[in-house]
Amino acid sequence: MHRLRVFITSMGIIGPVGQGIGETIDSVQKSTAAIKPLHLFPASHIPPLPVGQITAVPWATDMPRTHTLALMASRDAMKDTCEAPDAVVIGTTTGGISLTEELLKSQIQDVRRYALHSAGSVAEYIARHVGCNGPVLTVSTACSSGNTALKIALEMLRSGKVNRVLAGGADSLCRLTYYGFDSLQLVDVKGARPFDFNRRGMSVGEGAAMFLLTAAETPPENAIAELLGGGLSCDAYHPAAPHPQGDGALCAMQKAIADAGISPDEIGYIHLHGTGTVDNDLTEARAIRSLFGDLPVPPCSSTKGAYGHTMAASGAMGTVMSIFGVTRGILPGNTGLHDPDPALPLTPISVPTQPEAPVRFALSNAFGFGGNNAVLVIGHPTRSKNTGTTVAATPPVFFSVLGSACLGGAGDIKCIIERMAQDEPFAGTVPPAEFTRYLSERHARRMKRLTRMTLSLAIAACGEKEATDSPVSVFFGTGWGGLSETHDFLEKLFESDERFTSPTDFIGSVHNASAGHVAIHFKAGGPNVTTTGGNCSFEQALMSADLLAGRDRDPLLVVGADEYHPTLSPLFDPSVAISETPSDGGGALYLGPETTPSACRIRTACLDYAGTDEQDIPNRIGHLVEQLGGVQRIRDQFGTILVGIPAFHRDIGQRQLDAFLSASGYPRRIIDYRRYTGEFASASAVAAVLAVSFVKADEVPGTHPRYPTPLGGCGVLILGFGDYITAMEVLP
Amino acid sequence: MDQLIIELKQKIIETLNLIDITLEDMDQDAQLIGGDLGLDSIDVLELVMMLEKEYGVEIDNKELGVKVFASVTSLAEYVFNNGLSGETRAKTV
Numbered sequence: 001m002h003r004l005r006v007f008i009t010s011m012g013i014i015g016p017v018g019q020g021i022g023e024t025i026d027s028v029q030k031s032t033a034a035i036k037p038l039h040l041f042p043a044s045h046i047p048p049l050p051v052g053q054i055t056a057v058p059w060a061t062d063m064p065r066t067h068t069l070a071l072m073a074s075r076d077a078m079k080d081t082c083e084a085p086d087a088v089v090i091g092t093t094t095g096g097i098s099l100t101e102e103l104l105k106s107q108i109q110d111v112r113r114y115a116l117h118s119a120g121s122v123a124e125y126i127a128r129h130v131g132c133n134g135p136v137l138t139v140s141t142a143c144s145s146g147n148t149a150l151k152i153a154l155e156m157l158r159s160g161k162v163n164r165v166l167a168g169g170a171d172s173l174c175r176l177t178y179y180g181f182d183s184l185q186l187v188d189v190k191g192a193r194p195f196d197f198n199r200r201g202m203s204v205g206e207g208a209a210m211f212l213l214t215a216a217e218t219p220p221e222n223a224i225a226e227l228l229g230g231g232l233s234c235d236a237y238h239p240a241a242p243h244p245q246g247d248g249a250l251c252a253m254q255k256a257i258a259d260a261g262i263s264p265d266e267i268g269y270i271h272l273h274g275t276g277t278v279d280n281d282l283t284e285a286r287a288i289r290s291l292f293g294d295l296p297v298p299p300c301s302s303t304k305g306a307y308g309h310t311m312a313a314s315g316a317m318g319t320v321m322s323i324f325g326v327t328r329g330i331l332p333g334n335t336g337l338h339d340p341d342p343a344l345p346l347t348p349i350s351v352p353t354q355p356e357a358p359v360r361f362a363l364s365n366a367f368g369f370g371g372n373n374a375v376l377v378i379g380h381p382t383r384s385k386n387t388g389t390t391v392a393a394t395p396p397v398f399f400s401v402l403g404s405a406c407l408g409g410a411g412d413i414k415c416i417i418e419r420m421a422q423d424e425p426f427a428g429t430v431p432p433a434e435f436t437r438y439l440s441e442r443h444a445r446r447m448k449r450l451t452r453m454t455l456s457l458a459i460a461a462c463g464e465k466e467a468t469d470s471p472v473s474v475f476f477g478t479g480w481g482g483l484s485e486t487h488d489f490l491e492k493l494f495e496s497d498e499r500f501t502s503p504t505d506f507i508g509s510v511h512n513a514s515a516g517h518v519a520i521h522f523k524a525g526g527p528n529v530t531t532t533g534g535n536c537s538f539e540q541a542l543m544s545a546d547l548l549a550g551r552d553r554d555p556l557l558v559v560g561a562d563e564y565h566p567t568l569s570p571l572f573d574p575s576v577a578i579s580e581t582p583s584d585g586g587g588a589l590y591l592g593p594e595t596t597p598s599a600c601r602i603r604t605a606c607l608d609y610a611g612t613d614e615q616d617i618p619n620r621i622g623h624l625v626e627q628l629g630g631v632q633r634i635r636d637q638f639g640t641i642l643v644g645i646p647a648f649h650r651d652i653g654q655r656q657l658d659a660f661l662s663a664s665g666y667p668r669r670i671i672d673y674r675r676y677t678g679e680f681a682s683a684s685a686v687a688a689v690l691a692v693s694f695v696k697a698d699e700v701p702g703t704h705p706r707y708p709t710p711l712g713g714c715g716v717l718i719l720g721f722g723d724y725i726t727a728m729e730v731l732p
Numbered sequence: 733m734d735q736l737i738i739e740l741k742q743k744i745i746e747t748l749n750l751i752d753i754t755l756e757d758m759d760q761d762a763q764l765i766g767g768d769l770g771l772d773s774i775d776v777l778e779l780v781m782m783l784e785k786e787y788g789v790e791i792d793n794k795e796l797g798v799k800v801f802a803s804v805t806s807l808a809e810y811v812f813n814n815g816l817s818g819e820t821r822a823k824t825v
Contacts, residue, residue, distance in 0.1 A: 184777055185792070240774065442770065445749040500785045503777040 003388035004215045006157045007223040007381055011168075012076025013320050014069055015207030016052035016307040020076055025324060028332045029352050033306050035191040035203045040173055044498040049182060050191040052205025052308025053173055064096035064116050065172030065206070067125045069313075073208035074126050077166060080222065084131035085212065086162035088123050088609075089153045090138055091145025091169035091312045093510060095119035095532075097486075098174040105494055111570070111577045118479065118572065119511060119532040122170060124723070126210075127609045130166060133620065136609035136724075137540050140312070140481070140511035140532045142368030143273075144232075145169050146209065147315030147376050148529060151230030155547035157215040160391035164215075170208035171311035176486075177204050179493055180506035184240065192276035192309070193336035194302040195285070195348050202275040205308025209316035217388065223381035225323045228262070228361065231255025232548065234474070234528035235371025236519040240507045242279055242367060246287030249273075251525060252373035253291050253363060260361070260377035261386065264291055267298050267377075268359030269325035271318040272348060273367045274302020274334070275309050282344060284365065289345035299355065301348040305336025315366025315374055322362035322378045329354055358383070369507065370516030372528055397550050398601035398731070399558075402469075403590035405460030406689035407434050407453060407561075408677055409583055412460070413693055416686075420676060421701040427581040427678025429564050446504050447517060448484035449563040453586055454514035455521060458557050461588035465555075466522065471590060472554035473526030474518050475545040476561075477537030479681020480572055481511035483565035518557065526554065535575075535646045536607060537562075538587070538685040539726040543604045545591070553593055560685025561586025574648035575679040583678025587685030589692070599732065600695040600715075602688065606727035612652050620725050621659040628717070628727055631664050637731065639714030640669045640700050640707075642687045647679050649722030656721040669700065669707040684720055684728070691716035691730040698732075737808045744804070747782045748775050760804040776801055783807075787815030 013020065016034035017027035027034075038048035040059045057068060070090060078085075096116040103113050116125065120138040127136045135156070139149045146169020153167035171177075181187050181204050188201040213227060214220055233255060235248035242249065257264060273284055281302075288297055303321055310317055324330045334348035360383050364376045379386065405412065409428020410419045419426040435444065435452040438459045444452055454476065462471060485508035493501045507513060512530035519528045527548045531540035538560030549556050563569075564584035570577045594601055606627040610620045628634050645653030661670070673690070677683040694700050694716050699709045715731035741758050744750070750769065758769070765771045776797055783789045789811055791797050800810045 183781060184774075185780075441752045442750075445751070446774070496785065500781055502781065504774055507774065 002391055003217060004158055004160060004391050005217065005386055005388040006154050006227045007214050007216060007219055008211050008225045008227060009214045009220055009222045010077050010080055011209065011211045011224065011320060012073035013209040013317060014054060014072045015310060015317055016054055016205055019056060019072065025330065028324060029330060031306065031333045031335055031352055033335050035308055038178065043178065049187050049189065050203050051173060051178065052203055052310065054206055061102050064099040066092055066094050066096065066098065066170050067116055067122055069172055069206065069208040070122050070126055070170035071129060073168060073170065073210040074130065074166060077210040077212045078130055085164045085166040087135040087156055087165045088127045088132045089149045089165060089167040090123040090126060091149035092119050092122045092138065092171055093140050093142055093145055093312045094171045094174050094177065095122055097176050098172050101175045101490065104490055111574055114571050118534055120534040124609065128611060133608055133610065134162060135543065135607045138531060138533045140530045141372040142370055142510050142512055143309065143311050143314055144366040144368040144372040144374035145312035147319065147364060147366040147374035148232060150211065150227065150316065150319065150376055151232055151374060152544055152547055153213050154227050154230055157213055158389040159547065165213045166210060167213055168208065168210035169313040169316035171206060171313050173204065173206040175493060176489065176509065177311060179498065179501050183501045183503040183506055186277050188276055191336065192305050194274035194276040194305050194334060195281050195341060195344060196337050197339040197341040199276050199278060199281060201277050202304065203308035205310040207307065207310035207313040207317055209313055209320050219381040225327055226379040226381050226384055226386065227376065228379045228384065228386055229256050229260030229377040231259055231375045232527035233373045234519045234525055236523050236525050237371050239513060239516050240369050242283040244283060246283035248371055248373045248525065249284055249287035249367055250290050252375040253287065256363065256375040256377050262361055262377065265295050267361050267363055268355055269298055269322060269331050269362040270300035271321045271362065271364045272300050272302040273365040274304055276304055285344040285346045297346045299331050299349050299353060300346065301332050301334035303332050303335065305334060315364060318366060319364040319376055319378060322364040325359045325362045326378050326380050329358065331355055369510050370512040370528060371519065372512060396603055397546060398594045398603045399591035400594055400596040400598040401589055401600050401602055401692050402555060402592045402596065402598055403461045403463050403465060404588065404689045404692045405457050406585065406587035406686045407457060408585035408686055413689060417693060417701050423702045425676045427583045429582055429584050448482060448508055450478065450482045450484065450561060451508065451514040451517050453563060454559055454561045455517050457559055457561060457586050457588035458518045461557065461590040469555050470522045471524050471557040473549045473556040474515050474524050474528045475541040475556065475558045476515035476530045477541035477682055477685065478511060478530065478532060479534050479537045479562050481532065482508045482513055483563055483568045485509040487565055487568050535681050535722060536684065536720055536724040536726045538682045538688065539604055539607050539720065539728060542728065543607050546604060555590060555592045557588060557590055559586065559588040560682035562680045562682045564680065573681060575646040578647050579679040581678050584680045585677065585686055586682050587689035589688060600692055600730055602728060602730050604728050606725060608725045610723060610725045612723060614652065614655065617656055617659050621656060621663050624660065624725050624727060625663055634664050634666060637715050638717040639711035640671060641666065641717045641719055642671050642673045642691055644674050644684050644687055644720045646674065646722050653721035656725060669704060684718060687718050688728055691718055695730050695732050733808060733812060736812060737804055740804055740808055743782060743786065744779065747778055758804060762803060764803050765801050783811065787811050789815045
């Protein structure tokens with residue numbers, strides 16, 4: 001047993017005010033304002049709206065901009081080391097959309113050109129560059145993504161399972177955010193003026209900030225700062241507007257402070273989310289006032305008036321600003337603030353300031369659509385009294401499965417099991433009648449296919465327990481997010497020569513929109529995390545749940561779902577492109593702590609980014625077997641294995657499976673579940689619910705000439721092969 | 733004017749996906765936003781976009797929006813007096 005602390009040992013940043021720490025700090029000291037009319041791509045506004053754009057990086061038509069920015073920041077963060085990090089966690093919302101927009105506008109049909117569309121492809125791109133073969137996670141919680149990614153990285157390090165994590169946030173300018181925020185009338189045509197009396201909205205921006213985090217008992221020599229704690233919450237109030245009193249923001253700040261083991265009076269600086277919208281700044285100011293009560297509010301500022309709202313990168317970039325405050329004694333000025341708003345219960349510092357006393361701790365705030373709030377506590381590496389988190393060699397933590405539901409082409413779990421009993425596939429798209437069982441037309445009028453599916457699954461999984469023991473936190477995995485909304489938004493935009501869009505579709509196109517609706521339905525104010533890691537998005541959601549809610553007493557939901565969209569799914573998902581039956585669906589698990597009595601329990605045992613290097617298969621499979629507790633345990637514990645190999649990765653996946661079977665000598669039935677579910681990113685969520693159903697019934701449906709159907713009190717293992725190697729265990 | 737009111741009701745139902753609402757269900761003088769239809773600020777923005785596209789009417793501030801979106805009647809009056817089609821209509825009356 002030992003005690004671990006988490007240190008930032010290097011960092012990289014690129015934004016409209018500079019590339020690298022040196023340029024950025026120089027700009028901060030000079031209060032450089034970089035908000036200018038958009039010139040990266042032609043816009044229909046005359047003049048174009050002011051944005052925070054990185055002029056040093058040209059607009060490219062062969063590489064998505066988010067990937068480029070994330071790589072630039074990552075290279076800086078990794079410049080002092082050649083050792084690969086054990087894990088990569090990146091928050092992003094736009095992913096490769098900047099390039100996808102160009103391709104769709106030109107009606108390009110070549111699937112290969114869309115290979116970097118997904119949000120998950122950013123972290124994978126970085127993982128390949130830095131040679132990471134461990135967990136690679138993508139967080140899409142809108143504008144709080146960067147800080148949420150850092151909180152997940154913090155918990156990974158505290159768990160003692162990894163020692164070094166590369167984490168942060170990145171997003172680029174694109175038509176979706178440029179026109180989307182304008183359609184919501186949230187853009188200030190004079191440029192963002194956070195907390196100013198005359199503020200009229202934000203300026204959309206772009207950037208990336210990445211950190212190399214290291215777990216250690218004492219500060220390493222190269223420690224820049226300490227990441228002491230993080231707090232996540234969800235307003236569960238509205239898809240796009242903050243809670244009027246800032247309750248969710250307050251809760252996230254309180255949780256972060258408690259997590260860091262400090263008290264509000266020790267905080268010397270707050271980097272505000274401060275977007276410049278009327279509502280955000282008012283509710284954030286109210287939340288901070290409530291946090292401090294009778295105590296004076298420490299110096300605080302938002303830098304979004306200098307470089308705009310950099311979306312998923314904003315929290316991570318704000319964390320860099322907080323680090324400047326703690327370690328360099330420079331508190332950034334709130335650029336754009338000229339006339340303080342008397343209606344606000346706080347006034348940020350308008351110019352760069354040296355603190356009167358050294359700042360021991362700083363907060364970094366980030367809030368986003370879906371009511372997502374993520375707050376971090378940063379400290380000086382040696383001035384803190386932190387004694388760290390105790391890490392003990394404990395057995396793996398499982399969640400008790402209290403309820404489950406799944407949907408596929410055949411309908412619900414009952415219909416799916418019936419098909420399996422006949423050994424027939426149930427591929428296809430989910431019949432819409434499955435949604436109307438749970439959602440009225442009025443209730444669902446602003447929800448398109450993915451949100452309808454996700455919310456229906458969540459309600460079905462909780463069943464009657466919703467009334468007495470409602471889920472507090474929500475974890476949602478989706479490979480592609482709301483494709484209907486993304487498609488409809490861009491179609492309307494391009495049809496009208498970029499003059500008209502749908503604000504509702506913009507809100508719905510954000511990957512975490514569905515999870516936001518689930519939170520609103522259940523009034524779930526705990527962490528609300530959406531993971532978008534391609535074919536293992538559901539596994540990423542379950543792993544995030546383990547890291548963020550594994551020690552909670554409260555029930556939670558883990559959902560995985562993807563919709564089939566006739567235009568976009570075959571372009572984006574190469575496995576869908578080569579499959580004959582359009583399919584979609586998902587699964588939801590309503591979970592509680594392991595101590596809650598239930599028929600079965602679940603955990604993620606492995607989530608490795610394997611890449612497609614065939615030479616490396618023996619190592620990767622060796623690691624998988626080790627994570628599962630060795631060959632004997634695999635043979636003893638599991639009565640059957642559900643294996644998912646996405647069609648596009650069939651060749652390498654089959655070789656990985658063969659290597660696993662040869663290494664483990666596993667003697668019982670292997671079920672290739674995508675042959676039943678059809679091809680869609682979150683098919684593993686359906687597999688997880690099937691496994692739960694098998695374990696509860698203690699049998700596998702259908703007859704097989706060689707294998708018996710009873711499980712004999714054993715569990716079910718769910719393996720995923722392809723570019724990721726994943727394992728989930730369901731045990732009685 | 734009556735024709736415009738019916739037309740606007742149809743467009744509101746279509747734009748906001750109010751498929752369980754009929755033209756008769758919509759009282760032209762009832763409170764449009766925050767009333768029985770359950771419409772909110774996002775719906776207002778969706779309608780702003782529709783009005784600009786279909787009638788060339790711009791509503792870019794909250795104060796004006798509150799007046800215009802008070803009811804279907806007030807909306808029709810505003811479109812009639814300010815919209816491109818409104819002008820055409822005015823000339824032909």
